[in-house]
Amino acid sequence: MKAGIVGASGYSGLELIRLLLGHPEVEIETIVSPSNAGLKLNEVFPHLTNIQNCEFDALDVNDLASKVDIVFFATPAGISSQSIPSLIERGIPCIDLSGDFRLKGNGLYEEWYKHSSPPAQVLEQAVYGLSEFYPEEIANANLIANPGCYPTASLLGILPIIQQDWVDPSSLIIDGKSGLSGAGRKTSLAAHFSEVNENVSAYKLGKHQHIPEIEQLLSMQIEKEIQVTFATHLIPLTRGMMCSMYMNLLTEKTTNQVIELYQSFYENHPFIRIMPEGKWPTPKGVAGSNYCDIGFSVDDRTNRITVISVIDNLMKGAAGQAVQNMNLRFGFAETEGLMLSPVFP
Ligand SMILES: NC(=O)C1=CN([C@@H]2O[C@H](COP(=O)(O)OP(=O)(O)OC[C@H]3O[C@@H](n4cnc5c(N)ncnc54)[C@H](OP(=O)(O)O)[C@@H]3O)[C@@H](O)[C@H]2O)C=CC1
Numbered sequence: 001m002k003a004g005i006v007g008a009s010g011y012s013g014l015e016l017i018r019l020l021l022g023h024p025e026v027e028i029e030t031i032v033s034p035s036n037a038g039l040k041l042n043e044v045f046p047h048l049t050n051i052q053n054c055e056f057d058a059l060d061v062n063d064l065a066s067k068v069d070i071v072f073f074a075t076p077a078g079i080s081s082q083s084i085p086s087l088i089e090r091g092i093p094c095i096d097l098s099g100d101f102r103l104k105g106n107g108l109y110e111e112w113y114k115h116s117s118p119p120a121q122v123l124e125q126a127v128y129g130l131s132e133f134y135p136e137e138i139a140n141a142n143l144i145a146n147p148g149c150y151p152t153a154s155l156l157g158i159l160p161i162i163q164q165d166w167v168d169p170s171s172l173i174i175d176g177k178s179g180l181s182g183a184g185r186k187t188s189l190a191a192h193f194s195e196v197n198e199n200v201s202a203y204k205l206g207k208h209q210h211i212p213e214i215e216q217l218l219s220m221q222i223e224k225e226i227q228v229t230f231a232t233h234l235i236p237l238t239r240g241m242m243c244s245m246y247m248n249l250l251t252e253k254t255t256n257q258v259i260e261l262y263q264s265f266y267e268n269h270p271f272i273r274i275m276p277e278g279k280w281p282t283p284k285g286v287a288g289s290n291y292c293d294i295g296f297s298v299d300d301r302t303n304r305i306t307v308i309s310v311i312d313n314l315m316k317g318a319a320g321q322a323v324q325n326m327n328l329r330f331g332f333a334e335t336e337g338l339m340l341s342p343v344f345p
């Protein structure tokens with residue numbers, strides 16, 4: 001199968017290159033980066049010397065449609081929705097790592113992403129690519145909206161217990177922390193080493209574009225409107241993110257009962273690992289891999305539960321989940337090309 005990657009010079013595009021190079025069913029046919037068009041991949045990224053010899057292309061939808069069987073978009077918000085309608089009209093399946101097709105509802109793009117909504121008739125074809133929850137829909141979709149990194153970590157960590165009605169979803173507080181690669185490769189003062197290193201900063205409080213995404217999914221799952229408190233922080237890591245989530249329990253449960261619930265829920269999901277009682281996951285424990293590790297603590301004094309969920313933002317939070325979705329869509333083994341051990345230490 002031939003794949004095209006638009007946004008191949010960005011962090012999640014590069015991660016797609018790394019994964020697809022190791023995928024037995026896929027060949028990378030074209031890599032698109034407007035600012036690097038005509039340059040060889042290894043001229044821009046010397047770490048890929050003698051690994052993949054190809055040139056960056058400019059974005060040309062007709063050219064893409066004539067040579068690939070699938071297109072990944074790893075582009076900033078507002079870009080993929082300009083090309084995807086024409087590609088899916090020509091029958092080319094697309095997996096979009098950006099937020100352009102994740103939100104359904106009037107005015108949400110204008111409010112949270114500050115760009116206009118994609119065409120309604122295309123948006124309604126988009127399937128939300130949370131692989132563990134929507135495998136059948138993904139298998140039949142021509143447009144897969146890959147989830148955001150924070151929504152992936154949060155939803156995988158809380159949906160099983162929320163679906164079980166053991167917690168009050170309106171009490172949910174999500175405390176998210178992300179490494180710097182989550183902000184992409186472009187430089188900015190906020191990403192300045194001397195300001196990020198040995199520091200932690202809160203950002204986009206109350207304004208983060210993942211708030212409506214998380215609320216939309218929670219509301220759909222429990223068929224009730226839910227609003228969440230979501231606080232995001234930048235931490236001095238290259239890759240990795242942690243979501244610590246707090247909820248009120250509606251019935252008395254022990255940590256072990258919660259662990260048993262999750263072990264059974266995720267029994268057939270190879271990328272979800274449930275931590276034993278008294279152990280909590282770390283971003284280092286999943287770095288470079290497609291795993292999501294989840295740990296728990298029930299406080300019987302306050303009857304509240306803490307759920308800790310970690311992923312590598314570039315893997316399960318972006319390129320890894322996109323390849324998992326491609327596997328589901330094309331009938332390959334779900335783990336094909338993704339059984340990478342975490343890089344530790
Ligand atoms: N980084 C992460 O952890 C995650 C990112 N995402 C989402 O994935 C998308 C990509 O993120 P990330 O890899 O971090 O971004 P980067 O900023 O690192 O890369 C962006 C890429 O998009 C390309 N691009 C920019 N403008 C255009 C355009 N007009 N037409 C075609 N290509 C263009 C850039 O090419 P050039 O260099 O030529 O400008 C570059 O290759 C974003 O929407 C992001 O929100 C989702 C989950 C996690």
Ligand SMILES: CC(=O)N[C@@H](CCC(=O)OP(=O)(O)O)C(=O)O
Nearest residue numbers: 097098099148149178179182183
């Ligand atoms: C550290 C950092 O800045 N992370 C980014 C994650 C970007 C992302 O995943 O956003 P999309 O919804 O556009 O895909 C952020 O918090 O906005």
